[in-house]
Structure formats: C-alpha cells, structure tokens
Amino acid sequence: MQKAPILLATRLSPKVEAQWQKNLQAMMPEENILTLNQIQVRRGIEMALVANPPSGVLGDFPDLKWIQSLWAGVENLLTDKTLPEIPICRLIDPDLAQAMAETVTAAVMAFHRDFDLYKSQQQQKSWLQHPPVFARNRHVTILGLGEMGRASAAMLAALGFSIHGWSRSPQNLQDVTCYHGEDGLRQSVDQANILVNLLPLTEQTYAILNRDIFQHLAPDACLINFGRGAHLVEDDLLDYLEQGKIRHAFLDVFAKEPLPIEHLFWSHPKITVFPHIAAMTNPVSASKVIAQNIYRYRQTGVIPVSCNRVLGY
Numbered sequence: 001m002q003k004a005p006i007l008l009a010t011r012l013s014p015k016v017e018a019q020w021q022k023n024l025q026a027m028m029p030e031e032n033i034l035t036l037n038q039i040q041v042r043r044g045i046e047m048a049l050v051a052n053p054p055s056g057v058l059g060d061f062p063d064l065k066w067i068q069s070l071w072a073g074v075e076n077l078l079t080d081k082t083l084p085e086i087p088i089c090r091l092i093d094p095d096l097a098q099a100m101a102e103t104v105t106a107a108v109m110a111f112h113r114d115f116d117l118y119k120s121q122q123q124q125k126s127w128l129q130h131p132p133v134f135a136r137n138r139h140v141t142i143l144g145l146g147e148m149g150r151a152s153a154a155m156l157a158a159l160g161f162s163i164h165g166w167s168r169s170p171q172n173l174q175d176v177t178c179y180h181g182e183d184g185l186r187q188s189v190d191q192a193n194i195l196v197n198l199l200p201l202t203e204q205t206y207a208i209l210n211r212d213i214f215q216h217l218a219p220d221a222c223l224i225n226f227g228r229g230a231h232l233v234e235d236d237l238l239d240y241l242e243q244g245k246i247r248h249a250f251l252d253v254f255a256k257e258p259l260p261i262e263h264l265f266w267s268h269p270k271i272t273v274f275p276h277i278a279a280m281t282n283p284v285s286a287s288k289v290i291a292q293n294i295y296r297y298r299q300t301g302v303i304p305v306s307c308n309r310v311l312g313y
C-alpha cells in the first residue's frame with residue numbers, strides 16, 4: 001500500500017519553509033513531505049512536522065496520529081486548544097544541546113572574566129584591573145536540568161565551576177549539586193554568582209525570574225536567561241540592575257520577539273541582548289533526528305517520547 005504523505009505545517013517564511021522541506025526530504029527519500037499548500041487529500045495523513053503552525057489547521061486532518069515539533073520549546077503547541085489530543089513530540093537534538101552549552105559557557109566566561117566591566121570602562125577610558133576569581137570559586141546555578149541544562153552543566157563543570165542545578169523531579173548528576181521541587185529552588189539559588197535559566201515555559205515556571213529569587217543571589221550577580229521571555233519579570237530585573245545587586249544580564253529571549261525597537265533593554269548598559277540565538281535549530285541535524293523518529297514509527301508503530309500536556313513540557 002502506498003504511504004500517505006507527511007505534512008509540514010509552519011508559519012516560517014516561504015524560503016525557510018522550503019529549505020526545511022528540502023532537508024527533511026533529503027533525509028527521508030522514501031517519504032513524501034508536503035506543505036499545507038501542497039497537500040490535496042487530508043485523509044490518511046498520520047504525521048505532522050510543525051513550527052508554529054497556523055492555528056486550527058491540524059484539526060482538519062482526521063487521521064493524524066502524532067505531531068513532531070521542529071523546535072525544542074513547545075509551550076505554544078501545548079496550549080493551543082485547536083490541536084487534536086494526540087502526542088506532541090518536541091525536538092531532542094544533541095547538536096542543539098551542544099550549541100546551547102557553548103553559548104551558556106560563552107556568557108558565563110564573559111561575566112566570569114569581567115568582560116562586561118572592561119567594556120564599560122573602555123567607554124570611560126578607565127585603566128582599572130579587577131582581581132581575577134577562579135572558576136572553582138564561582139557558584140553557577142542552572143534552572144532546568146533537561147537536555148539543555150545537563151549539557152551546559154557538564155561543559156561548565158569541566159571548566160571547574162561549582163555547579164548547582166534545579167529540576168522538578170530529583171536528579172543525580174555527576175559534578176552537579178542537584179535540588180528539586182519548590183523548596184529546592186531557594187536553596188539552589190542561594191549565594192549564586194551566576195544564574196542560568198534553561199526551563200521550559202509552563203504555568204509553574206511563568207515569571208519565575210523575579211525579585212523573590214534575585215534576593216537570594218550573591219552580590220554583583222549575573223543573570224543569563226536563555227529559556228523564554230515570559231520567565232522574567234522585567235521590572236524586577238531593571239530594579240536589581242539599578243541597585244547594582246545584579247551586575248549584568250545576558251538575555252536571548254523576550255516576551256515579544258523581535259524585541260521592539262523602543263524597548264529599554266536595547267540600550268541598557270548592563271544588559272546584553274541576543275536575538276534568540278542561544279541554540280538555533282539546525283535544519284540538517286534536526287532533520288536527521290526527525291527522520292530517525294519517523295523511520296522507527298514506520299517500522300514499529302512506536303511514537304517517540306512525547307510531551308506531558310498536564311506538566312506543560
């Protein structure tokens with residue numbers, strides 16, 4: 001029997017969507033990957049590959065069995081009430097975790113070696129040397145010990161940083177002091193010099209980066225938010241930067257993206273803005289992972305590990 005096509009449904013630009021289609025098709029020559037505009041018969045289609053799909057469209061595919069996201073974060077999919085109640089699988093790509101670990105490490109090292117201070121001193125032509133601190137004397141806390149958090153923790157631990165991490169359920173990781181649950185949060189951030197957020201956005205983690213957490217950090221701390229913009233209470237951060245309790249923030253994700261041109265963060269001397277680049281999905285490595293998931297499903301009927309709608313990730 002002829003296999004039904006696989007749907008590719010995105011709101012990416014036509015050029016980017018076409019590139020995805022080309023990469024996916026190259027990894028799965030035995031499959032037929034079609035975009036929403038190209039699909040003629042909706043019956044029989046079992047799989048949809050999606051990136052921010054247009055609202056409501058997936059409900060029109062009566063035989064859909066599972067959805068594969070092209071992205072790691074799936075908060076928009078999991079809260080979309082128009083989606084059919086079928087498994088949603090997020091992207092789990094080791095290359096994405098490696099990219100995240102490298103960007104987290106770059107930000108941690110920039111702060112650790114005072115690059116933020118020297119940058120602002122340069123503007124004042126100020127020749128002032130700051131005594132270096134060893135990595136082993138820096139307490140780094142990572143919120144979220146999933147694919148992104150674990151890879152980042154391992155890279156930083158290898159450089160000698162003292163790593164603490166927080167997750168929902170108990171974890172046991174080499175070189176990481178692990179905390180979990182509500183009580184563990186405060187303990188994990190207590191006296192942290194650098195706080196890295198790599199949590200998914202859920203009802204429980206919304207606005208988690210706020211003054212209640214900031215007050216436990218060590219003086220002159222650093223915030224790295226590479227999770228989602230809605231994790232951060234912006235006014236609390238601005239207040240802590242103003243008071244000098246947080247020395248610098250590296251922000252990659254924002255409540256509204258692209259960050260509006262009038263937003264204060266763009267010109268704040270103690271904030272480094274990145275345009276959501278901490279770990280960009282690589283269409284080649286991601287297509288390979290997705291092709292493996294689809295191959296296994298075709299062979300065995302097993303749907304890859306999917307997200308938990310109740311937990312929201």
Ligand code: NDP
Nearest residue numbers: 072073144145146147148167168169199200204227278279
């Ligand atoms: P995972 O699902 O692998 O890991 C999530 C981690 O967060 C787990 O350790 C989980 O705990 C923990 N967690 C979830 N909810 C809670 C909670 N209520 N309390 C404490 N811990 C919690 O996700 P990834 O690591 O793959 O990705 C994390 C996020 O990173 C994505 O959702 C996305 O928002 C962001 N991201 C950002 C990118 C960028 O370029 N800026 C790129 C890719 C991802 P447990 O271990 O117990 O399940």
Ligand code: OXD
Nearest residue numbers: 071072073279280281
């Ligand atoms: C993702 C992201 O979730 O790019 O993949 O943030």
